[in-house]
Amino acid sequence: MQKEPSPLVPLHWFGSGYAALVASGRIIGYVKAGSLPSVPAGLFFRGLAGLGAYQLSQDLRNIWVFLAASGTLAGIMGMRFYHSGKFIPAGLIAGVSLLMVTKLRIRMFSRSHQS
Template identity: 60%
Template sequence: MEYDWLGFGYAALVAAGGVVGYAKAGSVPSLAAGLLFGGLAGLGAYQQSKDPKNVWLSLVASGTLSAVMGMRFYNSRKPMPGIVAGASLLMVGRLGLQLMEKPLEP
């Protein structure tokens, strides 16, 4: 089994973003969202490691984060939402390419 190390690294970045948001601003919603979406991204990376065609959970998590954090970055110009939005957008592109190159037949 080949592990999706990029996916696990992305999940760690998202979770770390939530922890940084909590540490810097005391934001409990940032901590909760970071851990929730980091966990979902980690679970998606695990699922993709088991079955490379199973990209849907990772795609939904990274797509949602790219939109939400992109809006937060646009409104605040703070670095952490920009980093997470950029990484999420790259992850959406990566997963989209993987989805297009692998047939979805059972």
């Protein structure tokens, strides 16, 4: 069995940082706008992102929860940014979520072409 070369920074480290950023977006949303719905929504998506990062740390092929969480956040926060024009937190979370989706998709396609 051939061992896959390890990347410079493991993917699950990006996932853990992303989960922390989602949590901070929840806090910023509550402090700046007093948005109470951002609290449970932020906790839910932070939990999904954290679970996805944990699953990635166990098996790099297990990306589905993380991909679903970051893809959903990219869509929701992208629409919020489009309608409000406010970069913090909607534009920031949308942009980073889109980067995570892109990174995960590249990972998926590079693994499928190696097999």
